[in-house]
Amino acid sequence: MDIELIRKTLINDAPRLLGQHILLVIIAILISCAIAIPLGILFTRGKETHFSRAVLKLFGIFQSIPSFAFIAIAMPLLGIGFKPAIIALVVQSILPIIRGTISGIIELDKNIIEAAKGMGMDKKKILAEVELPLALPSIINGVKTSTVYTVSAATLAGFIGAGGLGILISRGLSAFCNEYILVGAVLGAVLAILLDYILGKLERRLSI
Secondary structure, eight states: OOOOHHHHHHHHHHHHHHHHHHHHHHHHHHHHHHHHHHHHHHHHHGGGHHHHHHHHHHHHHHHHHHHEEEEEEEEHHHHHHEEEEEEEEHHHHHHHHHHHHHHHHHOOHHHHHHHHHHHTOOOHHHHHIIHHHHHHHHHHHHHHHHHHHHHHHHHGGGGTTTOOOOHHHHHHTTTTTTTHHHHHHHHHHHHHHHHHHHHHHHHHHHOO
């Protein structure tokens, strides 16, 4: 193992590529939340039950496809680069957030909802002031699951020119250099553990 090569890689390339990786994850998760939370809310409304199940099954199929295979399928349709990688990550990371939103809302104590109605709150106010605040721990749990998954899947973005830690891994594979692979894999694992810890702490705080 070339310790000097690892040191140079950490100093010269790793900070930039780690920053790109974090940006990929943050953008993908923010877009996923912007899509998934409203969809999750919509799916808890009674009239959307059958449609909701169909959409959840569709997203479940997308998520069941291995990330590498999904990106390989998406490349001919979306091309290569940052935007196609974001689209692929969003499609594959959206389901846990939808499920977290649905679970958080439908598992609320119905007596609380009835009490809010008795206080004269309309549906929009109940959603904004009762359902969503109480469902937040479940939603955050879905975001946490999705974030950890996205950190791993974003590694593959390097193979389609989107940057991130996957660049180090692809460089290591092409040059038969284990040091690059080691640095990329370790930094990815550390990032996933750190984000899981932060979001887990937020989830526990909201559950109190």
